[in-house]
Structures are given as C-alpha cells and as structure tokens.
Amino acid sequence: MNVFLTGANGYIGGSVAVRLMADGHRIRGLVRSPQAAGAVRAIAIEPVTGTLADTALLAREAQRADAVVNAADSDDRAAVEAMLAALAGSGKPFIHTSGSSVVADDARGAASVAVFDDSIHDAGSDWTPTADKKARADLDRAILAGASQGVRAVVICPPLIYGHGLGPERDSRQLPTLVAQARASGIARHAGPGRNVWSNVHIEDLVDLYALALAKAAPGTFLFAENGEAAFRDLTAAIARALRLGPAQDWPIDEAVAAWGRGRTLYAQASNSRIRATHARALGWTPRHGSILAWIERNVAPSP
Numbered sequence: 069m070n071v072f073l074t075g076a077n078g079y080i081g082g083s084v085a086v087r088l089m090a091d092g093h094r095i096r097g098l099v100r101s102p103q104a105a106g107a108v109r110a111i112a113i114e115p116v117t118g119t120l121a122d123t124a125l126l127a128r129e130a131q132r133a134d135a136v137v138n139a140a141d142s143d144d145r146a147a148v149e150a151m152l153a154a155l156a157g158s159g160k161p162f163i164h165t166s167g168s169s170v171v172a173d174d175a176r177g178a179a180s181v182a183v184f185d186d187s188i189h190d191a192g193s194d195w196t197p198t199a200d201k202k203a204r205a206d207l208d209r210a211i212l213a214g215a216s217q218g219v220r221a222v223v224i225c226p227p228l229i230y231g232h233g234l235g236p237e238r239d240s241r242q243l244p245t246l247v248a249q250a251r252a253s254g255i256a257r258h259a260g261p262g263r264n265v266w267s268n269v270h271i272e273d274l275v276d277l278y279a280l281a282l283a284k285a286a287p288g289t290f291l292f293a294e295n296g297e298a299a300f301r302d303l304t305a306a307i308a309r310a311l312r313l314g315p316a317q318d319w320p321i322d323e324a325v326a327a328w329g330r331g332r333t334l335y336a337q338a339s340n341s342r343i344r345a346t347h348a349r350a351l352g353w354t355p356r357h358g359s360i361l362a363w364i365e366r367n368v369a370p371s372p
C-alpha cells in the first residue's frame with residue numbers, strides 16, 4: 069500500500085514507518101524541516117514538507133494514498149477532520165494515535181485499582197474522562213464514528229512506550245525523563261510516593277499492532293496496546309540499580325512540577341493509567357516484550 073504518515077521523523081511515526089516498509093508498504097511522511105526531510109529520506113521514506121496546519125496538503129496526501137497513519141499529535145482535531153473528510157466514502161484505513169493518559173487520574177503518586185479496557189468507547193459505556201482529557205476522548209470518539217462515513221477508522225491508544233525507536237528518533241518520553249533526571253541529579257526520583265501504575269508496551273510490539281490494524285482491523289475499532297504494567301517507584305528502583313546510584317527517592321510533587329511542568333508531571337508521571345488490550349489480542353496481536361524492568365536493567369547504563 070501507499071501510506072501517508074504524519075510524525076514521520078518522530079518516535080512512534082518513524083518506528084511505524086520502518087515496520088510497515090518491512091511489510092512492503094511505501095511511505096510518504098509529513099515533516100516540517102529540511103533536517104527531518106533528510107532524516108526520513110535516509111530510511112527510504114518520501115518526505116512531504118508541511119505541518120498539521122496545512123489542511124489542504126493533508127487532504128491531498130490522504131486522497132492520493134491507500135491508507136493514512138496519524139502519529140504526529142494525538143490532539144490535533146482540525147488535522148484529523150481534514151484527513152477524515154478527504155477519505156470519506158473511500159473505505160480506506162485511517163489509523164490514529166491516541167494516548168492512554170486519556171484515562172489517567174490525578175493521583176499524585178498514589179495507587180489506584182481502576183483498570184480500563186477497550187470498551188470505554190462502546191455505546192452505553194459510562195466512562196467519563198477528566199475535564200483535562202475530554203477533548204482527547206471526544207476526538208477519539210469522532211474518529212471511531214468515521215466508520216459511518218465510509219472510512220476504515222481505527223484508534224490505537226498506547227500507554228507508556230519503552231524501547232529504542234526504529235526510525236530517526238530513538239527516545240520515547242516518560243522513561244527517558246526519569247533516566248535523564250537520575251543522571252543529572254545523581255538521585256533517581258519518582259513524583260510523590262511513586263505508587264502510581266502505568267501500563268506499558270515495547271515499541272516493537274506497538275508497531276506490530278499498527279501493521280495488524282492496517283491489514284485487518286474493522287472500521288470503528290479502538291485498540292489499547294499494553295503488555296505489562298509497573299509502579300513508578302519500581303521504574304526508578306530499576307533505574308537506580310542500572311545507573312549504580314543509591315536507593316530511589318520520593319520527590320515532592322511541587323518540586324517535580326517545577327522541574328517537569330504541571331501537565332507532564334501530573335498526567336505523565338504521577339497518575340495511574342492501567343489499561344487492558346482486549347481488542348488487540350482478539351485481533352491476533354501477540355506482544356513479545358514482557359518486562360520493562362528487565363529492559364531497563366539491560367539497556368540503561370552509567371555514562372562512560
């Protein structure tokens with residue numbers, strides 16, 4: 069297939085591109101700088117220069133492609149609407165990347181027993197997102213409804229992603245933030261008591277799910293992607309061991325917010341986001357990487 073991909077030089081997008089090209093698909097990828105164009109061309113993606121604000125360009129690219137994968141921004145509604153409108157009636161796949169902070173709470177490092185499966189968007193579901201995440205949830209629902217406009221619209225919703233990217237961008241977000249903080253300060257810290265838990269998925273397993281969804285997900289499918297979960301205090305304990313530091317420490321929320329910013333701290337570091345990938349497994353997805361803690365111990369090392 070000829071696939072139009074946004075976020076082509078990003079962590080998820082670049083990795084999806086490499087995986088899809090291994091299946092024989094050809095990728096035209098949106099980039100917004102000459103450097104990014106060079107980086108994607110080096111791995112055989114045809115660059116298309118522009119931004120998500122160029123809705124006419126997005127519509128043109130969507131129409132000339134056999135499928136679209138949106139991996140630049142989980143929250144850009146205007147860009148999504150432009151691509152969905154261009155695909156209306158075509159039956160072509162549109163795979164959108166959401167993020168499981170959509171179900172995150174404001175736990176400030178406390179544990180939670182709440183676990184969500186893909187039924188959150190089913191008709192009759194009584195799940196309601198927090199006010200901060202309503203726009204993302206509404207966008208995911210609008211995309212799933214694209215099925216009724218003749219688009220094979222699918223939403224993939226990853227949690228914390230770990231592992232080295234397969235494309236130009238090597239690093240994900242949450243785990244590298246913890247590692248960078250530990251390296252810089254010499255103390256591995258989690259926000260608050262760190263008893264909060266996120267599900268996680270290895271990037272290589274995640275991109276397998278994009279390939280599977282492209283091949284056979286039904287219109288209107290919502291797919292969580294996870295293969296394990298860990299408390300943040302267990303992540304920082306593993307980082308401390310891998311970097312040969314002293315024991316990991318609690319970090320008062322205010323200090324974490326001062327270092328990382330409010331949104332990044334409260335949603336990406338101090339919340340719970342526990343999900344179960346029931347639809348993905350039913351589709352035949354079989355993730356291979358099971359333990360983020362073992363990955364940290366194998367891949368994080370003290371600076372030389």
Ligand SMILES: NC(=O)c1ccc[n+]([C@@H]2O[C@H](COP(=O)([O-])OP(=O)(O)OC[C@H]3O[C@@H](n4cnc5c(N)ncnc54)[C@H](OP(=O)(O)O)[C@@H]3O)[C@@H](O)[C@H]2O)c1
Pocket residue numbers: 074075076077078079080081098099100101104118119120121139140141142143165166167168225226227228229237240241242
């Ligand atoms: N990484 C995770 O753990 C994770 C988990 C769940 C969901 N997500 C969500 O998935 C999306 C992609 O994440 P990522 O980790 O792959 O991020 P990333 O590495 O920062 O990649 C994002 C890519 O999208 C491009 N981009 C962003 N805004 C754009 C715009 N307005 N116009 C054109 N290109 C634009 C960026 O281009 P530049 O290089 O020019 O900036 C970059 O290539 C984000 O919305 C993120 O919140 C990420």
